Amino acid sequence: MPETNGDEERQKRMSIVCWSNDLDRVWPVMILATTGAASGLDVNIFFTFWGLRVLQRNEKRTTGQNWKQRGESVMDRGGTDHLKLSKMHMGGMGTAMIKSLAKEYKVASPTELLGMATDLGVRLYPCQMTMELYGLTKDDFIDDLETPLGAASFIEMASESDINLFI
């Protein structure tokens, strides 16, 4: 959606912080990002702290360089296929029920939305600090990610955005 500003034309920009890997937060992040991109917005998502696990490859079981990091990865499995509800997970029953309902109503899953997001040119930024904290490397992540960012770079990006969301 180009915006005329004097002689310059610039696309409207949306930046989203994805801080969580709860299914009920990641789903809206992906829906907003893809809807924004499909509407013509320039969209960036910054994945930080728990949210960084969203970018992990689904088939990757454990990550990390030491026992603390590996232990954390076992307790909190990454990847969009393994997201859980923040409420009413009920040992997996609640999450399975929501996923089954979504399938029945032909709602695109977070994994599908992530694929659509990259197709639509949404830029996915992993947080550099969290990568170091978790001992995650480039090989642990899905393809097509941008160069990891720190807080200062994200703030610069956010200051140039028309819409900023923290989810």
Add this chain to the structure above:
Amino acid sequence: MDIDIDTGARRVLADVREAALSVELTLHFCGGLVTKDAVAYPGAEDEAAGFRRERVGDLDLYWRQRLVVEGSTPTRVSTEIVPRRLRVHTEDGVLCAQASYA
């Protein structure tokens, strides 16, 4: 894109003596959700209308991806989003399609 046309779908096409089928995929970015629809029918479609042709064995498959975004018109045909898998099958003898973007 990984395409699978099952034997039931092939039989339907053979019954109507068609060597081509078309699939229209729609993503709806509406009402706070992203939902997907797929419609399959016998016969070729016009590539000028945004349909892409794929050869699948002895059949020609024409498909296009439409995006419906709430509040914006007209419907957009997208060349950006490509499903990872497309399955054409039958339900009660009727052609059906299912796309997966994962």
